[in-house]
Structures are given as C-alpha cells and as structure tokens.
Amino acid sequence: MxxxxxxxxxxxxxxxxxxxxxxxxxxxxxxxxxxxxxxxxxRGRPSLTGAKAPSPQVTFRVTPELRAKAAAEAARQGRRISDVAREALERYLAS
CATH class of the missing domain: 1.20.5 (Single alpha-helices involved in coiled-coils or other helix-helix interfaces)
Known part of the structure; x- marks a missing residue:
C-alpha cells in the first residue's frame, strides 16, 4: 500500500x-x-562494482533488537547500516 x-x-x-x-x-x-x-x-549511491552497473542487493529480515544494535553501531562509527552489515557479512564469509 x-x-x-x-x-x-x-x-x-x-x-x-x-x-x-x-x-x-x-x-x-x-x-x-x-x-x-x-x-x-x-540516482542513488555509487555502484560497488566500480562500473555504471547497479550493485547487486541482498535483503533479509532481522529482529527489532538486532536492527537497533546495528543502527547504534553505525551511528557510533558515522556510517550507514548497510556499510556495517556489508562489513560483517564479508568478515563472516572470510572466516
């Protein structure tokens, strides 16, 4: 709606x-x-691919508590939640 x-x-x-x-x-x-x-x-955020192609997106649901923690951490770092989530996923997959 x-x-x-x-x-x-x-x-x-x-x-x-x-x-x-x-x-x-x-x-x-x-x-x-x-x-x-x-x-x-x-218009929007710059592509993460380095090209003029749109960056692929991943969408998933989280609990309100996890969202609040992510928002607080992003604010503490002066970053967007998507940046914090991307970094956390990269670290998880690298381990």
Missing part, C-alpha cells in the same frame, strides 16, 4: 493551494517541482 493516494484534479489557477511553508502552488511551481523530482530518478 502506498503512503499517498491520488486525489481529484485541482485547477491551480482558480484554487488557492499552499505548500507546507505556506507558498501558493501555481502551475509553474508544480512544473518546477516535477522537474526537480524527475532529476533524481535513477
């Missing part, structure tokens, strides 16, 4: 619609926001 649902069309020339900072949303505002959002499509 998605967080947002599509609502009815709005005529921004006739209706006064505001953003979270109180600025009026116009057709131009909406076009700029769309362009800005589309500029980030396909």
């Amino acid at each position: 998605t967080k947002y649902r599509m609502g009815p069309d709005v005529d921004l020339r006739r209706e006064d619609v505001r953003d979270s900072q109180g600025r009026r949303i116009t057709e131009e505002y909406a076009e700029r926001a769309t362009d800005d959002a589309l500029a980030f499509v396909g």
